[in-house]
Amino acid sequence: MRIAELSRATGVPAATIKYYVREGLMPSGVRTHRNQVDYSEEHMNRLRLIRALLDIGGLSVDAARDVLTVLDTGASTARESIGGVLYALGGRRSPVGRHEEEIATADVEALLAGRGWEIHEDSPARRTLIDVCAALRLLGHADVVAEMDDYATASQSIAAIDLGLVRAEATIERMAETAIVGTLLGDTLLSALRRLAQEHLSRQLLPDEAPVRRRPAE
Structure with a gap:
């Protein structure tokens, strides 16, 4: 989906989505053409998680980045x-x-x-x-x-x-x-x-x- 579709589906403005990408909270979309970037269902789920961390959880952008970095890095054991x-x-x-x-x-x-x-x-x-x-x-x-x-x-x-x-x-x-x-x-x-x-x-x-x-x- 294009960023406009992602914005409509999640209620998050396109400018805010781009900001999250720049701040390292969300991975970039897949560039399919010179001026076109596509986003997937995974981006939609990640965006909803980000909003939950910021809006309901009350985390700052920096704190949310730290938490999401742990999620993205992965670990060898559950503990x-x-x-x-x-x-x-x-x-x-x-x-x-x-x-x-x-x-x-x-x-x-x-x-x-x-x-x-x-x-x-x-x-x-x-x-x-x-x-x-x-x-x-x-x-x-x-x-x-x-x-x-x-x-x-x-x-x-x-x-x-x-x-x-x-x-x-x-x-x-x-x-x-x-x-x-x-x-x-x-x-x-x-x-x-x-x-x-x-x-x-x-x-x-x-x-x-x-x-x-x-x-x-x-």
Whole structure:
């Protein structure tokens, strides 16, 4: 198909498609004549994946390129491929204070040791969790950190579902793509479900009336 057809089929402007090609997110089409380039069904699927990563997953163009590079490079084993995807999806560091970071590091190390989770020291998710715990402590919400093990229990159940879907795929390439979509869009899915559950349970667990505020002693 020509680029105009690809644009109509996906709703992505032709100029944007060309931009994705220049930025290395999408392979070039096949040049059939001097002024004509054809695109295939694979280009259409890749374009839809790119839009999902950018629009729903919220990745920057640079981050999306890193993730897609892992997908395109390929790997010899499923575990190697999934590991590459997960590390490519890792977030940036946001340290909030040396003292809080030291305490938060101890929080995270205790969690990992207690659960027997084997996590590499350079894991982006490990570093992100340290930053989050440090920020929570700095804001006076150590009570949230104290519930981290319960959050980890729920997360392990979700991860088991994720990896079950990955294992069901027939090829390493499809496993990697499923890991990308399931992890990145799955984060958005879980965030939405969490908010819906909070709205539902708030009707049962939180009172309608405002709390009575005590007057300060004179």
